[in-house]
Amino acid sequence: MMFGRLLWKLLRSNRGRLAVALVAVISGSAVVSALLTVQLDISRKLTQEFRLLGPNIVISAKNSGQNMKLEGGHLALRPAEDQTNASGASLAAMAPFFYTVARVSGTPVIVSGTWLDQLPRLNPTWRIQGDWIADHDGNGHSLIGRKVAQQFGAVPGSDLELETGERHAVLRISGVIDSGTAEDNQIFADLPTAWRLANDPNAVTLIQLNVTGSSAAIGAYAGHLEASMPDFNVHPVRAVTDAEGNLLNRTRLLIVSMILLIMALTALCVLATMTALATERRADVGLMKALGGTITRIVGLFLAELGVLGAVGGVIGCFGGVALAEWIGRRVFGAAIAPRWEIFPLTIALMVVVAMAGALPLQALGKVKPAVILRGE
């Protein structure tokens, strides 16, 4: 009771100086909680960013240059879907590809037979003029690359006639794709049309997968998949998964370094405030000692004061951190980062620890001689 009363009076009597330390703790807490929130969310955000880069796992035949056979249609790819549970990864998109060459007005063009509805999910950065196709086989519709469209003057809604010797097909163009890559030179048709043009039913050159999850989860997924599909080669696209892992590690290191730096700066600010307060409180400490107060009991009061400072600053700062994390999310990732309430106790505990650094100058109070203080020296 009296302890609380004394604590309240201590806080009130030095509110000017303590306000400076409180602002430092609030600021530190806001930045630390925001960074911790970003840290916890960074894996998901980076995964989302890297999934924009396109497929990150490719399945091909054991013998290079040979096609696989997609016997049983979609069922043959069931392992790819089943393995997501085991690895913690998530299959965002998957499509088999069969490449052949056909002629348009006598000019050879690569025809890529695939599940047409999967293209925008496999390649989120591709732009389209016209419409994407909503089902695997497209019902006679196709997509063509930008350069092919320019070459043959094709536009969405127009028809394109493909031929390979005696076989030919007429495709209605649904959209023109701008990929910024070699795919701009291709025609994307449904698989049965490509098989018919090549006279090679059920042939598949490769299967592309866009898998979400951490680089470790994707690696595990690829491993499980390879074990369950022994007749195929499963290649994680290392450039993407490794870059993701490296960036994630570096970002985490940067965030942890910044958190430590912010904590050190906050502690310094509290330390400076408490150094000044310790000097001012020498007379009070001398008197309290004269009245029978032990240094443990007296310093306990000041430590409680620091604890309150850290806890109050930590709580207020955490709410500021929610707003800051949301702002960082929008500015850096283009999407808000959801508050992570579990970091509140951690941040508050860190701020209490930081505030306790201000107790260092209080050590000097242990040496205060009441007789000297009471003489007015």
Next chain:
Amino acid sequence: MGALVQIENLRKEFGNVRALDGVSFDVQAGEWIAIMGPSGSGKTTLINILGGLDTPTSGQALVDGVDVARLDEGGLARFRAEKIGFVFQQFHLVRYLTALENVMLAQYFHSTTSESEAREALTRVGLADRVTHLPGQLSGGEQQRVAVARALINSPKLILADEPTGNLDEANEKIVLKLLQELHDEGHTIIMVTHAPSIGELADRRIDLAHGRLAAEHVARRA
């Protein structure tokens, strides 16, 4: 009544300066002693040693059977809380605590606090209407009366008053001395440092110090 305070061959040196040089005397329980002497004669040093605020270089200072020189930091704190009530010339109140809280502060370091007892103590020194005032809102005399209430609150064995009226005007001096007289009449043991002979005469016995030595001892005529 037996001796509450027994001082024997007490010495205190600060570097080359000898503040106390073989002082010996006893104080009986319930006695009021005035320590007098010029500045630098060792009065305050003697009071500080008796109050456990300082330790002697050699000699013995027994207060209620406790040898102050043998106590460690924790023991001295306990000794001050339980056996001594201080009244200082500069009042020494905590500026951000009310009169009531200043009195309760002594209770807090002694054992448990009782607001009603603290109010009673302030009422006794005539400050019933000033309990919620901060020291800065009180006159010098009122502040000293808060200090007296604080000194009394734990029923100490010994009240040590170092120039208790040194900073007071005549009217407040009378009030504080009247309070000390009442405490003495109730049986409290008081050792008071003063420069003023007129105040020294109020005590049962007057001890004069000079250059850290006991120069003279006078028993009041009325005693």
